[in-house]
Amino acid sequence: MQAYLLEIIIVISAIALLLTEAFITPKRKYRIAILAILPLTIVFVLNVFAVAPSEYNKEMTQFYAWDNIARFFKGFTLLATILTLIFTLDYRRTLSKFTTRPGTEEGTGEYYSLILFACAGMMWMASAKDLVSLFVSLELTTITTYILVAYMRRNVGSLEAGVKYLILGALSTGFLVYGIAWVYGATGTTDLALIQEKITDQNQNYLLFGVALILISIAFKVGAVPMHLWIPDVYQGAPTPTTAFLSVASKASGFAIAIRVLQPFMESGNQVLSSKFTTIIAVLAGATLLVGNLAALRQSNFKRLLAYSSIANAGFLLLPLAAWNSDSALASQHAIAFYLGVYLLMTFAAFFVLAIIYRNTGSDEISAFEGLGRRHPTLAFMTTIIMGALAGLPLTGGFWGKFFAFESAIRGGLWVPVIIGFIGAAAGFYYYFQIIRAMYWRESLSTRQIRIRPISYWTVKGLTIAIVLLGFFPKPMEWLIGEKPTSAEKAPQKNQDQPVAVNTAN
Amino acid sequence: MSLIFVILPLLAALSILFNYNPQKVARGTAAVTLFFALGSVFCWDASVWGLSFEMLSKPSIHLALDFYDGMSVVMVILTALVLFAATWSGKCPEQNQRLWYSSILLIGAGAFGAFLATDIFFFYAFHELALIPTFLMIGNLGTGQRKEAAWKITIYLAFGSIILLGGLIALVVASGSENWLFSELFKADIPAESQKWIALLLILGFGILVSLFPFHTWAAPAYSCAPAPVAMLHAGVLKKFGLYGLFRLYPMVPEGMQAWVGWIIVLLLGNILWVGFVTINQRRLDSMLGNSSVMHMGYIFLAFAALVSSGGLEANPLAQPAAIVLMFAHGVTIALLFMLTDIIRRKTGTVELSELGGLAKAAPNLAFLFGLAGMASIGLPGLANFAGEVMVFLAGFHGFDGQNFSAIQIATILALWGVVISAVYMLRAFRKTFQGPAVENTSSEKVKDLGKFCQIPAAILAISLLVVGLYPKSLLSLINKDTSAPKAAQSEN
Numbered sequence: 001m002q003a004y005l006l007e008i009i010i011v012i013s014a015i016a017l018l019l020t021e022a023f024i025t026p027k028r029k030y031r032i033a034i035l036a037i038l039p040l041t042i043v044f045v046l047n048v049f050a051v052a053p054s055e056y057n058k059e060m061t062q063f064y065a066w067d068n069i070a071r072f073f074k075g076f077t078l079l080a081t082i083l084t085l086i087f088t089l090d091y092r093r094t095l096s097k098f099t100t101r102p103g104t105e106e107g108t109g110e111y112y113s114l115i116l117f118a119c120a121g122m123m124w125m126a127s128a129k130d131l132v133s134l135f136v137s138l139e140l141t142t143i144t145t146y147i148l149v150a151y152m153r154r155n156v157g158s159l160e161a162g163v164k165y166l167i168l169g170a171l172s173t174g175f176l177v178y179g180i181a182w183v184y185g186a187t188g189t190t191d192l193a194l195i196q197e198k199i200t201d202q203n204q205n206y207l208l209f210g211v212a213l214i215l216i217s218i219a220f221k222v223g224a225v226p227m228h229l230w231i232p233d234v235y236q237g238a239p240t241p242t243t244a245f246l247s248v249a250s251k252a253s254g255f256a257i258a259i260r261v262l263q264p265f266m267e268s269g270n271q272v273l274s275s276k277f278t279t280i281i282a283v284l285a286g287a288t289l290l291v292g293n294l295a296a297l298r299q300s301n302f303k304r305l306l307a308y309s310s311i312a313n314a315g316f317l318l319l320p321l322a323a324w325n326s327d328s329a330l331a332s333q334h335a336i337a338f339y340l341g342v343y344l345l346m347t348f349a350a351f352f353v354l355a356i357i358y359r360n361t362g363s364d365e366i367s368a369f370e371g372l373g374r375r376h377p378t379l380a381f382m383t384t385i386i387m388g389a390l391a392g393l394p395l396t397g398g399f400w401g402k403f404f405a406f407e408s409a410i411r412g413g414l415w416v417p418v419i420i421g422f423i424g425a426a427a428g429f430y431y432y433f434q435i436i437r438a439m440y441w442r443e444s445l446s447t448r449q450i451r452i453r454p455i456s457y458w459t460v461k462g463l464t465i466a467i468v469l470l471g472f473f474p475k476p477m478e479w480l481i482g483e484k485p486t487s488a489e490k491a492p493q494k495n496q497d498q499p500v501a502v503n504t505a506n
Numbered sequence: 507m508s509l510i511f512v513i514l515p516l517l518a519a520l521s522i523l524f525n526y527n528p529q530k531v532a533r534g535t536a537a538v539t540l541f542f543a544l545g546s547v548f549c550w551d552a553s554v555w556g557l558s559f560e561m562l563s564k565p566s567i568h569l570a571l572d573f574y575d576g577m578s579v580v581m582v583i584l585t586a587l588v589l590f591a592a593t594w595s596g597k598c599p600e601q602n603q604r605l606w607y608s609s610i611l612l613i614g615a616g617a618f619g620a621f622l623a624t625d626i627f628f629f630y631a632f633h634e635l636a637l638i639p640t641f642l643m644i645g646n647l648g649t650g651q652r653k654e655a656a657w658k659i660t661i662y663l664a665f666g667s668i669i670l671l672g673g674l675i676a677l678v679v680a681s682g683s684e685n686w687l688f689s690e691l692f693k694a695d696i697p698a699e700s701q702k703w704i705a706l707l708l709i710l711g712f713g714i715l716v717s718l719f720p721f722h723t724w725a726a727p728a729y730s731c732a733p734a735p736v737a738m739l740h741a742g743v744l745k746k747f748g749l750y751g752l753f754r755l756y757p758m759v760p761e762g763m764q765a766w767v768g769w770i771i772v773l774l775l776g777n778i779l780w781v782g783f784v785t786i787n788q789r790r791l792d793s794m795l796g797n798s799s800v801m802h803m804g805y806i807f808l809a810f811a812a813l814v815s816s817g818g819l820e821a822n823p824l825a826q827p828a829a830i831v832l833m834f835a836h837g838v839t840i841a842l843l844f845m846l847t848d849i850i851r852r853k854t855g856t857v858e859l860s861e862l863g864g865l866a867k868a869a870p871n872l873a874f875l876f877g878l879a880g881m882a883s884i885g886l887p888g889l890a891n892f893a894g895e896v897m898v899f900l901a902g903f904h905g906f907d908g909q910n911f912s913a914i915q916i917a918t919i920l921a922l923w924g925v926v927i928s929a930v931y932m933l934r935a936f937r938k939t940f941q942g943p944a945v946e947n948t949s950s951e952k953v954k955d956l957g958k959f960c961q962i963p964a965a966i967l968a969i970s971l972l973v974v975g976l977y978p979k980s981l982l983s984l985i986n987k988d989t990s991a992p993k994a995a996q997s998e999n
Contacts, residue, residue, distance in 0.1 A: 388638070391664075393634065393638065394630070394631040394634035394635065395631055395634065395635055399631075403671070403675075406671070406672065406675055407565065407675050407679070410672070410675050410676050410679050411679050418672065419672075422668050422669060422672055425668050426661070426664055426665040426668050429660065429661065429664040429665075430661060433660060437645075437653075437657070440642075440645065440646060441645060441646075441653050473561065474561070474562055475561065475562055478562065
């Protein structure tokens with residue numbers, strides 16, 4: 001099956017669900033979510049067997065790349081979307097409080113199909129090899145997420161978040177279009193593969209400017225420093241499933257396009273461009289790490305803490321991007337993909353815990369966790385593991401992500417951002433462990449039992465087990481990311497080298 | 507085979523979570539590992555102990571465990587001894603038996619793993635595994651200001667570990683090695699300029715873990731608040747990981763370490779003299795012991811500084827064995843002292859020196875053992891610490907031409923005063939606790955002597971102090987094997 005059909009299936013099922021929504025009674029709108037999980041799961045399976053579009057299909061091959069990175073990011077987006085929908089199933093009561101008629105689920109049906117549209121856009125972003133298709137898919141995603149953020153329209157916080165997101169998003173789109181225009185003007189093409197061939201000493205300054213503008217828009221998408229200001233407010237105001245979706249899927253697709261856009265420039269052999277981009281991204285990474293981690297120290301609200309943690313994680317993810325290398329033992333793409341894979345597990349687990357706590361205590365302050373160790377020991381234990389993983393404790397999955405990020409940054413010799421990263425990681429211990437401290441070392445005022453819905457409970461349990469298993473045995477993630485074609489070509493070369501070395505030794 | 511040391515405590519900890527009798531499982535496991543550890547003395551060079559299993563292909567990381575050299579053997583024996591004492595002594599709070607014993611076993615498993623690992627990654631990761639239950643135990647089951655102490659030790663050690671991780675990654679990257687195995691890394695030749703920065707990261711990272719001055723402030727409060735087994739295991743065993751690591755990784759960055767040797771000497775004198783004077787001023791038995799353990803780290807650092815400033819393992823063959831003997835001796839001594847202090851706390855309800863007194867009458871065995879351990883800690887001849895300290899001082903003067911004092915010799919002379927300082931605080935503590943009249947309104951006169959279950963582990967620790975003290979060659983013969991073993995392995999390749 002040709003790969004682009006995956007997106008088409010998702011879009012068609014999203015439209016179908018939108019139509020079906022009209023025929024479902026207001027009390028049962030959640031059925032849309034269950035119906036939506038179905039095509040996602042099917043596509044998730046099909047994603048494994050998909051093949052590249054045939055060469056004769058010029059219209060598609062021009063716009064659509066299909067490689068291991070694309071496959072990984074598509075699978076990633078699908079999994080994140082499925083988890084978001086599961087999340088929404090348990091969150092729908094809060095959601096329906098602030099929509100058309102509070103109490104019924106009227107007006108919540110579109111929420112689920114909008115998530116599917118965003119998912120299709122993100123899947124396409126993973127394959128975008130042309131700046132035009134990149135722009136279109138990015139806009140499909142961004143416009144849907146504007147609605148998803150402001151979905152609780154009777155809630156002031158959600159509306160405020162929506163407006164903020166809209167304004168800054170529009171600004172970053174402006175940067176993106178402007179940047180694309182510069183790149184097109186300098187090279188006469190929007191195809192990223194062709195751009196690589198057309199880099200010359202004459203146009204490199206224009207390209208530098210153009211790509212720097214595109215990078216600003218990507219920074220908005222992933223929440224890196226100059227464009228991070230929207231994150232705390234939007235994360236706090238938006239419905240929690242949207243927040244989780246934004247912080248995982250949206251960030252990941254930002255990195256997917258960052259890899260696609262930067263690849264031609266980093267691997268063109270043009271030293272001026274690649275060293276300048278390394279500097280730019282290293283500065284972004286350092287600043288992001290500093291702002292994210294230091295601002296997180298002072299937070300007393302768990303949702304806001306997660307927002308800053310998401311900024312901080314963007315900083316860690318930028319490290320391998322800055323230290324671009326595609327042919328060492330661990331390529332940058334792999335480090336990023338690995339980090340994101342673990343990040344998905346940890347962040348969703350953290351958001352599920354947040355929702356559970358919110359439903360039981362009505363608060364998402366850190367103080368709401370007080371006494372959880374006594375009130376629900378299992379949940380407290382799982383939260384401990386999740387927080388440990390977020391902090392990067394060894395033998396949890398989170399450690400490997402940070403480890404690979406640091407490794408490739410040190411390989412790239414980026415010492416200043418690495419040192420900032422160390423300080424950030426140490427600060428991370430402080431603010432993530434605040435949760436653990438609240439759970440075990442403080443007494444709660446209420447002794448009411450914590451009640452957890454079975455779906456949330458089992459999802460958190462599954463995610464936690466996956467985090468621990470990955471911590472002890474990270475190889476499965478390596479299998480998922482797959483061999484990069486270049487490293488596969490290089491492997492036989494190494495084998496050729498080795499016998500030579502042995503011969504000389506003998 | 508060497509996986510036994512890690513897997514046994516891990517399985518035991520798991521089975522405790524599944525409701526087996528925690529005390530019996532933990533004590534049994536500790537006894538079995540002690541048996542294996544003592545047994546390994548006779549056959550540690552056999553290839554049966556080795557194990558290597560690739561966990562990750564790029565970068566290539568192996569779960570590799572082996573007795574790399576004599577240093578590993580000694581540290582494993584130390585761990586087994588202290589783990590045994592920690593599980594057999596000590597009384598855990600009734601409801602928390604599962605947390606208590608499973609944490610102790612996890613710490614033990616982590617320590618065994620760290621000392622046995624021959625892959626630099628697991629060398630690091632196992633130590634971290636041991637730290638997490640340490641934090642939890644101090645925070646949940648400690649005494650006094652346990653929350654602040656746990657918070658402090660968590661932040662300090664987490665920060666130290668992160669710096670250390672940076673140093674280790676930089677080391678591997680600079681060596682250009684394909685995998686993370688010690689055997690590969692030792693072959694690499696790292697350029698001097700990068701050695702310098704790697705060495706700085708390693709000294710800082712390991713230094714924070716070993717409570718090198720001025721990063722030592724976490725240690726004393728943590729030990730005085732920690733439950734006794736945790737204090738024993740951390741002060742006795744886990745803290746040695748930092749020094750073990752410095753000695754282990756030194757051959758990879760000898761020139762880099764050389765660049766910082768002046769700083770090391772200044773800081774270790776801070777450990778010995780500054781912290782020594784701080785220790786004299788302590789009014790509580792447990793915080794005095796915590797500070798004294800920080801202070802004694804200075805001597806082992808002195809051995810390291812002697813090794814570094816003389817320029818290599820061949821140039822100063824005394825330094826590394828000296829450090830290992832002292833690490834072993836100090837580990838056993840401090841474990842015994844913390845154990846006895848906890849017994850005193852349980853029997854009298856206080857560890858304030860001003861409220862203690864005259865315990866020797868009621869509890870002669872306790873007094874004898876405490877006296878023995880205290881004397882050992884001062885460095886009385888015939889006990890293990892004496893052997894270690896003498897060797898350290900000799901290492902400091904190794905190659906001395908009789909005229910020109912270099913920094914390390916001056917440091918050694920100053921460090922000798924540390925012996926006097928430790929005599930002052932240790933003898934005073936002994937006098938105040940065990941001699942003189944009992945303080946009024948306390949229960950000192952009615953205290954019962956050591957119970958049977960506390961006598962066995964205490965006696966084992968005391969005997970090992972005596973054995974090593976009277977016949978240091980028992981350890982040295984193990985250590986001196988090491989210079990030949992890796993070379994033999996290399997020449998085979």
